[in-house]
Amino acid sequence: MVKQSALSLSVEHVSHSYELQGVHNPVLADVSFDVEPGEFVALLGPSGSGKSTILRLIAGLEAPQNGIIRAGEQVITGPGPDRIVMFQDPTLYPWLTVEGNVGLGLEIQKQSDPVKVKHMLGLVGLQDYGSAWPHQLSGGMAQRAALARALVNDPQMLILDEPLGKLDSLTRLTMQTEIARFWRERGFTALMVTHDVEEALLLATRIIVFSPRPARIVMDVPVELPASRHRDDPVLMNMRRDILRQLGHGEDW
Amino acid sequence: MTTVEKKRRCCAKAAVRWLAGSAWFVAALVTWLWPDGDDFPDTLLLAGLLAAVGVVLLVMVAAKRLKDRAAWMLALGLGLALWELVQAKCLLLPRPFFGTPQDLLDVFLTDWRRLGDSLYHSLMLLVCGYSIGAVLGVVVGVALGWSLRFRYWVRPLMRLIGPLPPVALLPLAFVIMPSTRLAGLSLMALAAGFPVAVLTWSGVAAVDPSYYALARTMGAKPRFLVWRVALPAATPQIFVGLFMGLGAAFSMLVVAEMLGVKSGLGFYMQWSQGWAAYPNMYAALLVMSLMCSGLMSLLFKVRDRVLRWQKDGLKW
Numbered sequence: 001m002v003k004q005s006a007l008s009l010s011v012e013h014v015s016h017s018y019e020l021q022g023v024h025n026p027v028l029a030d031v032s033f034d035v036e037p038g039e040f041v042a043l044l045g046p047s048g049s050g051k052s053t054i055l056r057l058i059a060g061l062e063a064p065q066n067g068i069i070r071a072g073e074q075v076i077t078g079p080g081p082d083r084i085v086m087f088q089d090p091t092l093y094p095w096l097t098v099e100g101n102v103g104l105g106l107e108i109q110k111q112s113d114p115v116k117v118k119h120m121l122g123l124v125g126l127q128d129y130g131s132a133w134p135h136q137l138s139g140g141m142a143q144r145a146a147l148a149r150a151l152v153n154d155p156q157m158l159i160l161d162e163p164l165g166k167l168d169s170l171t172r173l174t175m176q177t178e179i180a181r182f183w184r185e186r187g188f189t190a191l192m193v194t195h196d197v198e199e200a201l202l203l204a205t206r207i208i209v210f211s212p213r214p215a216r217i218v219m220d221v222p223v224e225l226p227a228s229r230h231r232d233d234p235v236l237m238n239m240r241r242d243i244l245r246q247l248g249h250g251e252d253w
Numbered sequence: 254m255t256t257v258e259k260k261r262r263c264c265a266k267a268a269v270r271w272l273a274g275s276a277w278f279v280a281a282l283v284t285w286l287w288p289d290g291d292d293f294p295d296t297l298l299l300a301g302l303l304a305a306v307g308v309v310l311l312v313m314v315a316a317k318r319l320k321d322r323a324a325w326m327l328a329l330g331l332g333l334a335l336w337e338l339v340q341a342k343c344l345l346l347p348r349p350f351f352g353t354p355q356d357l358l359d360v361f362l363t364d365w366r367r368l369g370d371s372l373y374h375s376l377m378l379l380v381c382g383y384s385i386g387a388v389l390g391v392v393v394g395v396a397l398g399w400s401l402r403f404r405y406w407v408r409p410l411m412r413l414i415g416p417l418p419p420v421a422l423l424p425l426a427f428v429i430m431p432s433t434r435l436a437g438l439s440l441m442a443l444a445a446g447f448p449v450a451v452l453t454w455s456g457v458a459a460v461d462p463s464y465y466a467l468a469r470t471m472g473a474k475p476r477f478l479v480w481r482v483a484l485p486a487a488t489p490q491i492f493v494g495l496f497m498g499l500g501a502a503f504s505m506l507v508v509a510e511m512l513g514v515k516s517g518l519g520f521y522m523q524w525s526q527g528w529a530a531y532p533n534m535y536a537a538l539l540v541m542s543l544m545c546s547g548l549m550s551l552l553f554k555v556r557d558r559v560l561r562w563q564k565d566g567l568k569w
Contacts, residue, residue, distance in 0.1 A: 059470050085470040091463050095485040095562045105471035133562045153471065 006037035006189045007071050007082055007156035009058065014067030016053055017214075026214035027053045031067075033208060033217060040183055040190040042200035045210030046247060051193040054215075055161050058191065059085045071157065081109055084155035088162040090142035092134035098145050099130040105153040120152040121145075124178065140171035147175075151182060158183075160192035164199065176202060184227065197243050201236050202229050209246050219246045270314045270323040276330030277307030283334050283342070284354075290344040293355040295362065302358070303333065349531050356532035357539075364533060367521065372540055375506060375517035378434065379548070382441025383502045387495055390446035391484075394453025394491070399479060411450065419444040419501070420508050427513045434516075437509030444505040445498035452494030456487025489563065492556045499552055503545050518544070 016028040027050035035041050043051045057064045058071075060079040069076045071083060084105065092101045103117040121127050124144040134142060143163065150158060160179070164172045180203050183190050194200050200207050201223060209219035221243075225235060281303035289296055310326055313319040319326070333354060339345045341353040361368070396403040397411075419440045426436035464482050473482070510519025518541045525533035 061466055061469060079470045079472060081472045083470070085467070087463060087467065089463065091461075091467045093464065093482070093485070095488070097562075104468070108468065108471045108473045108477060135562075135564050159470075 005156055006187055008037045009035040009157065009189065009191070010070045011054070011058070012068045012070070014054075014057065014064045014069060015214075016050070016057065016062075016065050028064075029214035029216050031215060031217060033220065035189060035191065037189055038187050040203055040205045041192070042204035042207045043191065043193045043210065044195075044197060044200055044207060044243060044247065045215060046212050047195065049210045049213050050215040051210055052161055055085070055159050055191065055193055058157075059083055059159050081105060081153050082156045083159055084150040084153050084157075085159040085161060086146055086150045086163045088165045090134075090139075090146040092137075092142055092145055092149075094134050097131050097133060098126060098137070101134065101145060102149045102152055104149060109153070117148075117152055120148045123151075123182075124148045140167055140175065143167060143171075143175060144178075147178070147182075151186070154186075155188055157189040157191065160190065160194075162193050162195065165195065172199075179203065180227075197240050197247075198231060200243075201225075201239055202231070207239075207243065209243060219243065266323075269327055270319055271311070273319065273323045273326040273330065274307045274310035274314060276327050276334070277303050277310060280330050280334035280337060281307060284337050287338070287342045289355075290342050293341055293353055294359045295355050296341075298362075299355050299358050303330075306330075349529065352532040352535055357535055360532045360536040364536070368536060368540055371516065371518045371521040371537065372544060375510065375519065375541070376544060378437055378509075378514070378517060379441065379502060379506050379544075382438045382506070383445045383499060385438070386442035386445030386498060386502065387449050389442065390449025390494065390498065391453050391491060393446070394450040394494075395457055395479060395484060395487075397450065397454040398457025398483065398487075411447070414443075415447045415451065419447075419505055423509060423512060433509070433513040437506070437514045440509065441502045441505045444501035448497035448501065449491065449494035452490045452497070453487055456490030457483045459490070460486040489560060492552075492560065495552060495556075496549075499549060507541070 011031055011033050014028055014031045015026070017024055017026040019025065031054065043054065045051045053062075056062050058069055058076065060076050060083065063077070071080075076083075092098070093104070096104070099114070099117055099121065102121060103112060103114065106112050106116065118127070118130060121130055124147055126141060126144055126148065129137065129141065129145075134145070137145065146163070163179075164175050167175060176199060179190075183203075190203075192200070192203065204223050206220070206222045208217055210216065211218045219242075221239070223239065225233065229236060281300045284296060284303060285300035307330070310319060314323070337354055340351055341355060393407065393411075397407060422440055422443070423436070426440050427433055430436035430439065460483050464486060465478055468478055468482050506517070507519040510517040511523045514520060518537050522534050522537040522541075525531070525537065
């Protein structure tokens with residue numbers, strides 16, 4: 001497997017707000033953090049705290065109202081194929097076959113490569129479904145296809161916006177393992193928003209916890225655990241308790 | 254269902270199959286042996302044709318090629334026999350408004366050249382007008398869904414002109430257009446284009462925003478978003494518009510040909526009514542309905558091909 005160069009990231013004093021029915025609604029309040037190339041950073045926070053907004057800004061789908069975001073040395077001004085996003089919904093185009101969907105990014109970049117697409121489908125276990133229509137896939141298979149569609153572009157940074165949020169718990173376990181495997185093998189920088197503290201602890205090398213809206217960083221801790229982790233590791237369980245306390249759920253578990 | 258019932262049903266089906274061919278022989282015999290009520294052309298030929306169809310049907314049954322349609326063929330054969338009996342033998346319905354099968358056959362035998370020519374002209378006018386309307390409709394619809402400025406200027410025009418039946422513009426179009434054909438053509442394009450534009454617009458407006466976001470994160474430019482995301486996402490709606498537009502184009506065609514265009518099936522029908530040539534009118538009606546039905550089926554075929562990614566759709 002080729003290791004591609006990973007992307008570093010620096011978020012500098014970013015604030016952002018949305019206009020909702022004429023009301024100014026601050027979402028991010030002076031958020032700053034740096035990500036080293038090859039890190040796996042999990043962003044945790046209460047529902048609606050603006051974690052997904054950060055991802056949209058990093059993906060370049062929107063421009064921040066204040067502050068600067070850099071990917072490598074470049075200031076982010078728009079979306080780019082170096083930063084690929086995987087959304088909560090698979091968002092496969094129903095009018096394209098699975099192969100067509102997975103090859104989408106390459107096609108947009110005018111680098112269509114059916115062999116690469118086929119190979120990628122094999123890596124996520126969908127080798128027999130290349131010519132299937134998306135409506136013929138189960139939820140887990142659709143999300144695998146979405147993962148393949150992201151990875152086939154050889155992203156330097158993979159942005160994961162709660163990609164496993166809607167899967168059943170068993171499919172989730174498998175997908176977590178797969179994401180971890182791809183991250184280890186390919187060495188890209190990963191940024192993942194999740195609600196699931198355990199998922200963050202299992203996958204990430206570092207966890208950033210956000211406050212309720214407008215989001216500020218309230219906790220930024222490295223996860224110093226071996227690559228193969230277990231849910232019942234005492235260190236992991238201690239960290240989980242700390243993080244849940246930060247999120248205001250210290251008594252609830 | 255018990256096995257006895259199953260067997261009985263199976264026998265009944267087989268009986269219908271063999272009766273289907275026989276019914277056409279009955280029609281042939283009625284036509285041949287029963288003396289005509291008046292002096293009608295081609296009686297013998299018609300009997301021969303009916304018998305020929307009967308032979309074909311029986312051969313198809315023997316070759317197990319006639320299944321679902323057997324009941325229809327049976328009904329058709331009996332219907333023809335009844336029509337022959339009522340109108341050609343007993344003269345029960347007022348003439349000449351109601352013709353006989355012989356009369357109809359005679360029109361096709363003697364006037365096929367003009368009928369074919371009329372069909373050709375109608376088809377050309379329809380295909381040209383409809384295609385122009387469909388293409389313009391899709392383009393305008395996409396622009397309406399995509400560009401704010403375009404919507405600002407074009408929407409009021411659409412709201413003013415769209416709901417107006419295009420037929421109402423026909424007198425005006427005949428005056429200001431250099432030829433009646435061109436007038437019919439442009440109004441047909443308008444009639445077909447309006448529903449296509451509205452439904453394309455609604456389809457484009459309803460595209461899931463995450464479809465755009467996804468393509469944008471992979472570096473897609475607006476061109477790609479329009480042609481490869483908005484347009485395919487809107488195709489189910491566009492086809493609804495295309496069907497409505499085809500119906501509108503049919504009526505526009507007939508009215509235009511009856512009122513001013515001096516060719517085509519509508520003109521033929523108008524002309525034959527003027528000469529009290531009622532069998533010709535029936536023949537033209539038959540050809541016209543076959544044309545419309547054929548085009549509609551063709552559009553469904555195209556839709557089934559283009560929208561094969563959909564889970565299910567209406568079967569024509």
